[in-house]
Amino acid sequence: MTRIFITLVTTTLLALSFASVAQDEDPARAGTSAEKAAAAGASEARSREDFRAIDQEVQSLKKEVLDLNRDLFLLEEELLFPANSQVAFFVSLDVGEYFNLDSVNIKIDGKEVANYLYTEREADALMRGGVHRVHMANLKTGEHELIAVFVGKGPNVRDYRRGATITFDKGIGAKYVELEITDSVKKQQPEFAIKEWE
Amino acid sequence: MRASRSFILRLCVLFLVAVPVVQAAGDRVEPIVIKDLQFGEALFHFYQEDYVPAIVRLLVAKEQNRLPEHAEEADLLLGGMYLSYGHHLEAAEIFEDLLAGNVSPDIRDRTWFFLAKIWYQRGYLDKAQDALANIAGELPENLENEAAMLGAQIQIDAGDFDRAIAGLTNWKGKTEWARYAKFNTGVALVRSGRIEEARVLLDELGSMAPYNDETSALRDKANVALGYALLQDGQPQAAKIPLQRVRLEGPFSNKALLGVGWADAEMSSYRRALVPWMELRGRNLLDSAVQESLLAIPYAMAKLDAISQAADHYLNAIEAFHEESNRLDRTIGFIESGDFFDQFIADDSFNSSGWYWNLQELPEGPEARYIFHLLATHQFQEGLKNYRDLNYLDRNIEHWLQNVDVFENMLETRKEAYEQRLPEVEAALERADLDRMVESKLSFDATVDNIKNSHDWLSLAKKSEFDMWDEVTGLERSPAVQAEIPEAAEVRDKVDLLKGVLQWNLERDFNERLEQIRRDLYMSGEALVETQRSRRQIDEVMRTEPLRFQALSDRVYGLGPRLEGTRMQIADAMLRQREFLQEIAVEELQAQKDRLGVYSVQARFALAAIYDISSSSEEGSE
Amino acid sequence: MKLKNSLIALVFCVFAASSLAAGNMEGQQAPDFALKSSTGENLRLSEYRGDVVMINFWATWCGPCRQEMPHLDALYSRYQRVGFNLLGVNIDDDSGRAMDMIEDLGVNFPVLFDARKEVSELYDVSAMPVTVIVDREGTVRYVHHGYKPGYEDMYLDQIRSLLRE
Numbered sequence: 001m002t003r004i005f006i007t008l009v010t011t012t013l014l015a016l017s018f019a020s021v022a023q024d025e026d027p028a029r030a031g032t033s034a035e036k037a038a039a040a041g042a043s044e045a046r047s048r049e050d051f052r053a054i055d056q057e058v059q060s061l062k063k064e065v066l067d068l069n070r071d072l073f074l075l076e077e078e079l080l081f082p083a084n085s086q087v088a089f090f091v092s093l094d095v096g097e098y099f100n101l102d103s104v105n106i107k108i109d110g111k112e113v114a115n116y117l118y119t120e121r122e123a124d125a126l127m128r129g130g131v132h133r134v135h136m137a138n139l140k141t142g143e144h145e146l147i148a149v150f151v152g153k154g155p156n157v158r159d160y161r162r163g164a165t166i167t168f169d170k171g172i173g174a175k176y177v178e179l180e181i182t183d184s185v186k187k188q189q190p191e192f193a194i195k196e197w198e
Numbered sequence: 199m200r201a202s203r204s205f206i207l208r209l210c211v212l213f214l215v216a217v218p219v220v221q222a223a224g225d226r227v228e229p230i231v232i233k234d235l236q237f238g239e240a241l242f243h244f245y246q247e248d249y250v251p252a253i254v255r256l257l258v259a260k261e262q263n264r265l266p267e268h269a270e271e272a273d274l275l276l277g278g279m280y281l282s283y284g285h286h287l288e289a290a291e292i293f294e295d296l297l298a299g300n301v302s303p304d305i306r307d308r309t310w311f312f313l314a315k316i317w318y319q320r321g322y323l324d325k326a327q328d329a330l331a332n333i334a335g336e337l338p339e340n341l342e343n344e345a346a347m348l349g350a351q352i353q354i355d356a357g358d359f360d361r362a363i364a365g366l367t368n369w370k371g372k373t374e375w376a377r378y379a380k381f382n383t384g385v386a387l388v389r390s391g392r393i394e395e396a397r398v399l400l401d402e403l404g405s406m407a408p409y410n411d412e413t414s415a416l417r418d419k420a421n422v423a424l425g426y427a428l429l430q431d432g433q434p435q436a437a438k439i440p441l442q443r444v445r446l447e448g449p450f451s452n453k454a455l456l457g458v459g460w461a462d463a464e465m466s467s468y469r470r471a472l473v474p475w476m477e478l479r480g481r482n483l484l485d486s487a488v489q490e491s492l493l494a495i496p497y498a499m500a501k502l503d504a505i506s507q508a509a510d511h512y513l514n515a516i517e518a519f520h521e522e523s524n525r526l527d528r529t530i531g532f533i534e535s536g537d538f539f540d541q542f543i544a545d546d547s548f549n550s551s552g553w554y555w556n557l558q559e560l561p562e563g564p565e566a567r568y569i570f571h572l573l574a575t576h577q578f579q580e581g582l583k584n585y586r587d588l589n590y591l592d593r594n595i596e597h598w599l600q601n602v603d604v605f606e607n608m609l610e611t612r613k614e615a616y617e618q619r620l621p622e623v624e625a626a627l628e629r630a631d632l633d634r635m636v637e638s639k640l641s642f643d644a645t646v647d648n649i650k651n652s653h654d655w656l657s658l659a660k661k662s663e664f665d666m667w668d669e670v671t672g673l674e675r676s677p678a679v680q681a682e683i684p685e686a687a688e689v690r691d692k693v694d695l696l697k698g699v700l701q702w703n704l705e706r707d708f709n710e711r712l713e714q715i716r717r718d719l720y721m722s723g724e725a726l727v728e729t730q731r732s733r734r735q736i737d738e739v740m741r742t743e744p745l746r747f748q749a750l751s752d753r754v755y756g757l758g759p760r761l762e763g764t765r766m767q768i769a770d771a772m773l774r775q776r777e778f779l780q781e782i783a784v785e786e787l788q789a790q791k792d793r794l795g796v797y798s799v800q801a802r803f804a805l806a807a808i809y810d811i812s813s814s815s816e817e818g819s820e
Numbered sequence: 821m822k823l824k825n826s827l828i829a830l831v832f833c834v835f836a837a838s839s840l841a842a843g844n845m846e847g848q849q850a851p852d853f854a855l856k857s858s859t860g861e862n863l864r865l866s867e868y869r870g871d872v873v874m875i876n877f878w879a880t881w882c883g884p885c886r887q888e889m890p891h892l893d894a895l896y897s898r899y900q901r902v903g904f905n906l907l908g909v910n911i912d913d914d915s916g917r918a919m920d921m922i923e924d925l926g927v928n929f930p931v932l933f934d935a936r937k938e939v940s941e942l943y944d945v946s947a948m949p950v951t952v953i954v955d956r957e958g959t960v961r962y963v964h965h966g967y968k969p970g971y972e973d974m975y976l977d978q979i980r981s982l983l984r985e
Contacts, residue, residue, distance in 0.1 A: 051581060054778055057771050058584040059285050064764055065591045069250065070257040072598055075753055079608045090235050102862065115936075117854040117862035125245035131238025176235055197235065593957065597849070 077136075085138040086174040089114070091150075093126040094182040095190050099160075100153040101126060101181065106135055107147040113137060134179075139170045148179050148192055164192035173198060234259070237268040240275065250594070253279055270296065270305050277312060290316045307333045311345055318348060327352050343375045350379040354386045362386070363395070377403060377413070381420055388427040400424040404440050417443075418450040425457045434464035452478060452487035459494060468498040483522055486793065492518060493801055505808055512805040519794045519801070526791045533783050539585065539776050581779045588772045595765045602761065605754045613747055623736060632726070632733055639719070639726060646715055655701070655708040658715070663704060670697050845943070845963055850875075850954045853939045855909065855932035858919060863907065863932060866958065871903045872982045874975070875952040877945045878910055880917045884967040885949040889925050891972035895979065896929040903956070904979060907932055911940050911948075951975070955982050 077086075091104050101123045106114040114135040118126070126132060149163040168177060176197040183190045236259035243252035256276050259265050265272050273292050280289035293313045297306065314329035330349050337345055346365075353362040362383045366376060380399050387396035403420035406413065425441035428434070438461045444454035455474040462471035475498065478491035496511035532538055649657050659667060670693055673679055679689050850873075854864040865873065876892055878885035889908075896906040906929035910918040915933040922931050934940055943952060953962040953975070962978050964971065 050778055050781075054771065054775050055580065055584065056287075058588060058775065059287055061591060061764070061768055061771055062285055062587065063288055065594060065768075066250075066253055066257065068598070068761070068764065069254045069594070070261060071753070072601075072757070073254055073258050074261065075605065075750070075757075076601075078750065079605060079612070079754075090239070092235075092238060102856075117856060117864075119854060119862045119864045119867060121246050121867060122242075122864070125242050128241070128245050129238065130242030130245050131235055132242050133239055178235060 081136050081138055081174075083174045084172055085140065085170075087137045087139050087144075087170060088133060088174070088176050089135040089137070090131050090176065090178045091116075091126070091134045092131045092178060092180045094180055094184060095127075096183055098155050099127075099181070099183070099190055102151045102153065102159075104134060104151075104179065105149045106179075108137060108139070109144050131178075141170050141172060143167050143169050146177065146194075148194070150179075150181055150190075150192065152181075152190070154190070160190070162191055164194055166194050168196055171198070234265045234268045234272075236262075236264050237272050240272070244275065244279070249279055270299075270301055274305060274308060274312075277309075281312060281316065286316050286319060303335055307335050307337055308341065311337060311341055314345070314348060318352060323352050323356050327356075347375050347379055351382065354382050357386075357390070359383060359387055359390070359392070359395075363399075366399075374413075377406075377416060381416060381423075384420065385423055388423065393427055393431050396427060397424060400427075401440065404443055414445065415449060418445055418448050418454070422450045422453050422457065425454065425461075429457060429460060429464070434461040437461045452481060452485050456487040456490060456494070459491070459498075463494070463498060463501075466501075468501045471498050483518060489519070489522075489794065489797060493797055493804070496801075496804065500804070500808060505812060509805060509808050512801045512808070515801045516798055516805070519798045523791050523794050523798075526787050526794075530784050530787050533780055533787070536776065536780070538783075539779055578779065578782055581775060581782070585772060585775045585779060588768055588775060592765060592768045592772070595761050595768065599758070599761050599765070602754070602757050605757065609747070609750055609754050616743055616747075620740070623740075632729060636726060636730070639723060642719060643723075646712070646719060650712055653708070655704045658708055658711040659704055663700065667697075667700055667704075670700065845952070845960045848960055850952065850958055850960045851942045853942060855934055855939060858922065858931045858933070863930060865907070865954075868905050868907075869958050870956055871905045872899075872956055872979060873905045873907060873954040874979065875943070875954065876906065876908050877940055877943065877948055877950040877952075878908060879948055880910075880912050880921050882948045886921070886925070887969070888949055888951075888967040888971070889922075889927060891975075893925070893927050893929060895972070895975060899979060899983065900929075903983060906930070909934050909939055911935070911937055911945075953978055953982065 081088075089106060091101075093099065093101060100120075101118050103115065103117045105112065105116075116132075116134050118132075122132065145165065145167050147163065147165045149161065151159065151161045154160050162181075164179075168175070178195040178197065180193045180195060181190050182193050184193075236255060240252045240255040240259070243249070243255060253276060256272050259272065273296050277289045277292040277296070280286075280292065290313065293309045293316070296309050297313075301309070310329045310332045314326045317323075317329060318326040326348070330345060330352070333345065336342065350362050350365050353359070353365065362379070366380055366383065380403055384396045384399035384403070387393075387399070400420045400423055404417055404424055406417055408414035408417050421440040421443045425437045425439075425444075428437035428440070438458060441454045441457045441461065444450055455478045459471040459473075459475040459478075462468070472495060475491045475495050478488050479495060481488045483489060492511070492515035496508035496515065499505075499508035499511065648654070656664070656667065673689075674693050674697070679686055679693060850865060852864065852866045854862050857863050865875075874892070874895070876888070878889070892906060892908070896904070900906075908922075908927070908929055908931040910931055911934050912918045913935055915935060918931065918933065932939075943950065947965060949967050951962075951964040951967075951971075952960055953964075955961050961982060964974075
């Protein structure tokens with residue numbers, strides 16, 4: 001009798017312990033190996049099916065919402081900035097030495113349109129190659145003047161300020177202006193390199 | 199602020215393969231030369247872990263065809279993000295498309311890797327294995343490790359232990375990863391009865407010198423697994439060795455204590471067995487090992503003939519199990535009421551990314567500890583993640599719903615502005631009467647050509663010159679001048695002279711004037727052309743703008759219902775997901791209750807046996 | 821998201837629905853902004869999503885603001901570790917004076933400088949102090965105008981309830 005008792009206990013324990021041993025006590029996700037390890041009864045199979053059905057639905061909902069977001073984004077852009085007058089301004093970084101970008105200021109035709117303060121997180125994203133859309137404008141066709149100034153801190157932790165002025169021509173169709181802060185021209189001296197894209 | 203993805207969690211998650219793709223993708227994108235602005239924009243969000251904006255940006259860019267340089271990488275990034283978003287289907291589609299096209303070998307390898315992961319997660323082991331085999335070159339280090347783990351895991355799942363073991367000796371990646379693979383292989387070997395082979399692996403793991411929390415945990419785990427395997431195999435003496443290597447305080451200490459006790463019990467050293475069991479008894483009753491100790495102790499005592507003590511302990515055990523069972527009942531009730539999961543959602547700190555998310559801290563309250571084990575199951579975690587994601591989606595839609603009014607306003611304003619300006623434009627066009635102007639210009643052109651061809655220098659005369667010419671020719675024709683008298687002859691001479699001079703001047707100036715006129719004509723011609731072009735543009739706008747309004751209007755006004763519809767679906771899905779989670783949770787708790795039930799029965803049974811013994815020994819006195 | 825938020829804010833202004841008057845802000849998304857802080861770094865509101873955030877608009881020439889500050893500091897010290905953040909927004913033209921004052925008062929929470937008054941306009945701040953409490957998801961839940969002794973108890977309750985959510 002007691003012999004059975006032990007084996008009963010041990011096997012239960014063993015079954016349990018292997019399941020949990022493969023799973024880990026930490027609230028981590030166990031893999032399908034754990035799933036198989038657990039007693040694969042009928043309820044297990046049913047719940048897996050139920051789960052899959054719901055999971056599919058959730059996945060398709062996610063897709064739909066993402067698509068909606070995309071459409072809404074486009075719609076909003078079109079409403080606010082119709083293609084024939086749209087000009088988008090971007091900020092990007094291409095520096096070899098460490099450079100902490102603090103802010104970028106943009107004036108178009110003498111009027112200040114953007115004064116963006118960059119947090120550490122954002123500056124970091126820029127350093128890694130991210131590009132920031134800093135301003136969108138509706139401009140008439142023809143020439144416009146752009147004055148851009150950036151402020152940052154170089155490796156010597158000194159405040160560093162640089163500006164650039166260009167006149168650009170707005171034709172028919174959307175225009176992109178990239179304000180690239182780069183030290184490729186003069187080493188250790190970041191400057192603006194302004195590029196235009198149609 | 200944000201759920202930190204600690205190293206511990208990452209390693210723990212290594213038993214399977216879902217190491218964050220996000221991390222992997224992020225590592226790979228070290229300095230990239232960005233040529234497509236919109237790809238760069240997506241990266242800007244991605245690096246800040248704002249994954250929805252990143253994905254949306256990429257989708258928008260693809261829609262607008264603005265990714266000439268980075269099309270493949272954008273797809274890869276998108277696919278990777280979808281994958282960690284739990285969007286296997288979409289991710290698989292993207293990756294399969296990528297492979298169908300002409301891609302660089304580097305991208306091709308990474309794509310095969312991600313596909314292997316997806317197929318493994320969906321249970322298609324052979325496809326996953328094939329995909330892995332298709333990786334030709336070297337992956338970036340992080341992915342390489344993961345690939346090796348995945349390969350090992352597939353082999354284990356497929357029961358191909360020999361290959362798994364062989365793979366361990368040829369392990370290409372970091373050794374830490376290899377250890378986990380070794381553990382999994384060892385456990386799998388045990389389960390298929392190959393104890394001695396398992397022993398080699400697990401023993402090695404169990405004797406390694408730990409240098410941090412993770413390795414300590416792994417070491418303990420390996421020892422417990424080995425110990426129990428040996429116990430089951432009937433080798434209690436051998437089992438004690440690994441079990442005693444387990445730390446006294448740790449996630450596996452309870453099982454180790456229990457196991458050591460049983461090892462001694464197997465060898466009939468009941469007194470010795472009591473030592474670890476008594477230690478266990480004082481620990482948290484939620485642990486099944488502790489629960490079992492409540493039975494094991496009286497069992498040993500009975501063996502040692504301490505019958506009345508054994509009886510006491512059995513009674514205590516029965517009572518403790520009963521109380522615990524009640525507590526479970528209450529928890530089940532709480533869960534079934536739905537409040538529990540809402541708390542899960544609320545407690546969690548939200549970040550807009552939130553896709554690579556694992557519950558790291560349990561919510562407050564006594565109920566949560568019961569679900570502890572559940573958290574380790576794939577389905578529960580995924581289900582919870584879905585629930586949470588749905589909540590986020592809901593808020594996202596709500597957000598946009600608030601903006602639909604704004605869009606409608608914007609549209610109306612633009613329409614009004616256009617309709618206001620239209621009559622002005624039309625009136626201006628009317629006044630201009632371009633057609634007439636074009637006609638006059640054309641006829642003027644013809645006239646000038648005639649003048650040139652006929653060398654009609656008189657037609658270019660100024661008014662004063664023309665008047666003079668008129669006067670002179672008039673004079674010429676007058677009878678007085680034409681008279682045959684000497685005075686008239688003198689006047690005739692003068693007139694001739696004048697005429698000559700005039701003509702000479704006019705002829706001399708003819709070319710210059712002709713040129714001037716032609717130039718003027720040319721410029722006005724240009725201006726006309728320009729005006730015509732504007733006119734055509736305006737015509738075009740007048741034609742297309744209403745169409746565009748219509749199209750935009752359809753989109754904008756269609757938004758409301760579409761958003762509402764999606765929102766209802768989300769609410770529906772959330773309800774079902776929550777019910778599903780509740781079901782699983784309750785099932786788990788029920789299982790725990792059942793186990794307690796089994797123990798209780800055993801306790802009662804043993805207790806009855808004891809009473810039988812004692813009553814039969816009293817029989818004599820009855 | 822940030823661009824969108826500022827665009828939407830702009831549009832609201834254009835349509836002069838005036839529903840963005842500080843009083844009726846409750847229930848709306850808190851307009852995002854970034855300002856330079858007293859420590860020199862730029863801080864952005866949306867990066868605090870996930871925490872409960874209290875935004876306190878103040879100026880050196882505002883008496884009740886001075887009174888209020890030590891209480892705010894106490895709240896900050898107490899709850900910062902459990903997901904609460906306080907952002908002080910100072911609108912003095914001369915940030916030097918503000919710096920002096922916070923040093924005098926020994927304030928620990930971050931103070932941002934809005935000398936150009938852009939953010940205070942965004943939040944339609946006229947009289948001071950104005951205290952805005954934003955929940956973890958970025959929605960404005962409570963707006964308080966002015967300060968009277970005892971207000972800090974109200975803040976305490978509101979913050980606690982939002983933390984519990």
